[in-house]
Amino acid sequence: MRSVRIAxxxxxxxxxxxxxxxxxxxxxxxxxxxxxxxxxxQISIGIERLVVINLGLxxxxxxxxxxxxxxxxxxxSKEIEKRTLYTVLSRPVQRWEFIVGKFFGLVGTLVVxxxxxxxxxxxxxxxxxxxxxxxxxxxxxxxxFIVLQFLIITALALLFSSFxxxxxxxxxxxxxFVIGSFAEDLRGFAAMAQGAARWLATGTAYLVPNFSTLNxxxxxxxxxxxxxxxxxxxxxxxxxxxxxxxxxxxxxFEHRNLK
Amino acid sequence: xxxxxxxxxAKTYSVGFWRKKPKCAxxxxxxxxxxxxxxxxLGPNGAGKTTTLKLLMGxxxxxxxxxxxxxxxxxxxxxxxxxxxLPEQPYFYDYLTATELLEYYAQLSGVAAKERSRKVSxxxxxxxxxxxxxxxxxxxxxxxxxxxxxxxxxxxxPQVLFFDEPMSGLDPIGRREVRDLMExxxxxxxxxxxxxxxxxxxxxxxxxxxxxxxxELRGVGAVADLTSSVQGxxxxxxxxxxxxxxxKAFATECHGTGDTTRAVVPEANQDAVxxxxxxxxxxxVSVIPVRTSLEEYxxxxxxxxxxxxxxxx
Ligand SMILES: Nc1ncnc2c1ncn2[C@@H]1O[C@H](COP(=O)(O)OP(=O)(O)O)[C@@H](O)[C@H]1O
Ligand SMILES: [Mg+2]
Numbered sequence: 001m002r003s004v005r006i007a008x009x010x011x012x013x014x015x016x017x018x019x020x021x022x023x024x025x026x027x028x029x030x031x032x033x034x035x036x037x038x039x040x041x042q043i044s045i046g047i048e049r050l051v052v053i054n055l056g057l058x059x060x061x062x063x064x065x066x067x068x069x070x071x072x073x074x075x076x077s078k079e080i081e082k083r084t085l086y087t088v089l090s091r092p093v094q095r096w097e098f099i100v101g102k103f104f105g106l107v108g109t110l111v112v113x114x115x116x117x118x119x120x121x122x123x124x125x126x127x128x129x130x131x132x133x134x135x136x137x138x139x140x141x142x143x144x145f146i147v148l149q150f151l152i153i154t155a156l157a158l159l160f161s162s163f164x165x166x167x168x169x170x171x172x173x174x175x176x177f178v179i180g181s182f183a184e185d186l187r188g189f190a191a192m193a194q195g196a197a198r199w200l201a202t203g204t205a206y207l208v209p210n211f212s213t214l215n216x217x218x219x220x221x222x223x224x225x226x227x228x229x230x231x232x233x234x235x236x237x238x239x240x241x242x243x244x245x246x247x248x249x250x251x252x253f254e255h256r257n258l259k
Numbered sequence: 260x261x262x263x264x265x266x267x268x269a270k271t272y273s274v275g276f277w278r279k280k281p282k283c284a285x286x287x288x289x290x291x292x293x294x295x296x297x298x299x300x301l302g303p304n305g306a307g308k309t310t311t312l313k314l315l316m317g318x319x320x321x322x323x324x325x326x327x328x329x330x331x332x333x334x335x336x337x338x339x340x341x342x343x344x345l346p347e348q349p350y351f352y353d354y355l356t357a358t359e360l361l362e363y364y365a366q367l368s369g370v371a372a373k374e375r376s377r378k379v380s381x382x383x384x385x386x387x388x389x390x391x392x393x394x395x396x397x398x399x400x401x402x403x404x405x406x407x408x409x410x411x412x413x414x415x416x417p418q419v420l421f422f423d424e425p426m427s428g429l430d431p432i433g434r435r436e437v438r439d440l441m442e443x444x445x446x447x448x449x450x451x452x453x454x455x456x457x458x459x460x461x462x463x464x465x466x467x468x469x470x471x472x473x474x475e476l477r478g479v480g481a482v483a484d485l486t487s488s489v490q491g492x493x494x495x496x497x498x499x500x501x502x503x504x505x506x507k508a509f510a511t512e513c514h515g516t517g518d519t520t521r522a523v524v525p526e527a528n529q530d531a532v533x534x535x536x537x538x539x540x541x542x543x544v545s546v547i548p549v550r551t552s553l554e555e556y557x558x559x560x561x562x563x564x565x566x567x568x569x570x571x572x
Contacts, residue, residue: 090344092336257319
């Protein structure tokens with residue numbers, strides 16, 4: 001019964017995103033990919049695959065991040081603001097079920113969106129190199145890691161919006177996306193630093209989401225394989241990180257007076 | 260067993276961004292509503308009616324006290340499946356059609372899948388919106404949204420209903436329909452708890468009322484009992500400028516306007532005044548209650564603290 005309610009909330013969240021024309025970003029993506037494919041195809045100096053995979057996957061990630069952040073921050077706060085929550089929470093729906101449902105609704109939207117973008121990337125790849133190679137399979141793994149990044153950033157947007165204004169939440173979430181992309185560098189820096197700076201850098205490096213290890217775009221673009229061990233550890237990391245952020249959002253929301 | 264038991268529920272908000280000041284919206288409230296009653300929760304704007312309903316719905320948390328609905332705690336999902344709630348000025352997911360919204364709410368309330376579409380179309384007809392199920396809610400007028408709000412509250416056939424200002428935003432016909440609906444619900448054995456600041460909405464409908472003002476309960480009881488100590492007033496208008504001598508004793512106000520004369524008299528003297536006018540063969544234009552007894556009671560009950568509040572601020 002509980003999981004059924006969460007599924008209903010999630011599917012309504014998906015429906016909202018579709019009706020709010022979120023999937024229209026796919027048109028922009030399609031234009032970008034076909035433009036890139038045609039252009040690169042004309043240069044034809046042997047780096048077509050490299051460019052298409054790099055550009056394609058980076059675009060998939062950025063488009064998705066923007067959607068995750070901008071919808072994520074409003075996911076719950078908009079429902080409080082507009083008071084649409086009143087008639088939901090006066091039903092046998094518990095607050096945590098609502099948060100979890102909303103979370104899965106947006107993650108589902110991002111998965112569907114990424115699925116269509118992935119088709120675009122593979123079509124572009126086929127266009128420039130005329131046939132698929134074995135190494136193209138790794139692109140799927142890179143896409144999977146991008147989805148794991150969405151999981152984390154959606155959870156963070158949800159967490160921030162449970163205690164701060166939408167604008168601040170967007171700033172926080174975006175900052176963490178940028179800092180998290182340099183998480184490995186931060187860890188490197190922490191190892192070299194001394195004293196207080198070391199503690200600060202180490203703390204930050206481990207607290208921010210580690211998007212560096214979730215980003216295998218350039219190695220995949222060079223046709224390098226991804227270790228099964230990395231797939232496993234990244235999956236675990238993303239699930240734990242997102243799980244904790246969603247739990248934090250639930251804890252805050254459970255005690256909140258609605259406007 | 261009481262359908263609703265409010266045990267000292269209280270709410271203090273802290274207001275202000277920097278230096279938070281406590282703002283008492285509801286003082287400890289004790290109230291019990293019997294099963295099968297239509298119970299009116301009356302008070303002027305800002306009295307604490309919405310706060311009470313939000314506390315009961317678990318939308319805000321009490322500073323003190325507790326409540327039980329159908330004998331269960333207010334956060335019990337089993338209880339929530341058996342109540343319906345119409346918020347004040349309800350607002351819904353405007354990207355959905357009325358039918359989609361109600362289907363979604365039916366799912367959340369645990370209505371069996373095979374009954375959903377029948378219940379949804381039944382309830383839409385019941386609130387007078389049989390033909391707009393397929394229209395997006397963003398195109399709905401305020402009155403139509405109010406009706407959708409009532410539909411979603413009664414959709415899953417709940418045992419206890421909470422309506423916050425159910426008549427607001429409705430035209431006179433709509434108000435009449437909501438009244439009828441509440442009476443039907445009572446006939447079906449449901450308990451209805453509704454708030455209003457419009458006394459005439461409550462007067463003949465409620466089995467009992469509670470009067471609340473500045474977050475404080477001022478009186479509970481049947482309307483007739485509460486108002487037995489006070490009287491309403493009626494306005495009598497007749498043609499001509501003649502004022503029968505016997506009438507001067509009753510009329511609190513009496514003045515001529517052009518070719519008619521207008522007098523305001525206590526409700527109890529209404530018949531005597533009419534008799535006096537007829538003896539003089541004066542043509543009566545109208546007899547209209549200007550202040551019902553409940554309104555009179557309200558004015559009396561609420562005056563002392565309003566004066567006190569005036570002194571304080
Ligand atoms: N979220 C809030 N924060 C601070 N004060 C509030 C809040 N909600 C209501 N109040 C105050 O509580 C009092 C009662 O409000 P309310 O319950 O909405 O009254 P009613 O519904 O009877 O008109 C009012 O003085 C109002 O200003
Ligand atoms: Mg109110």
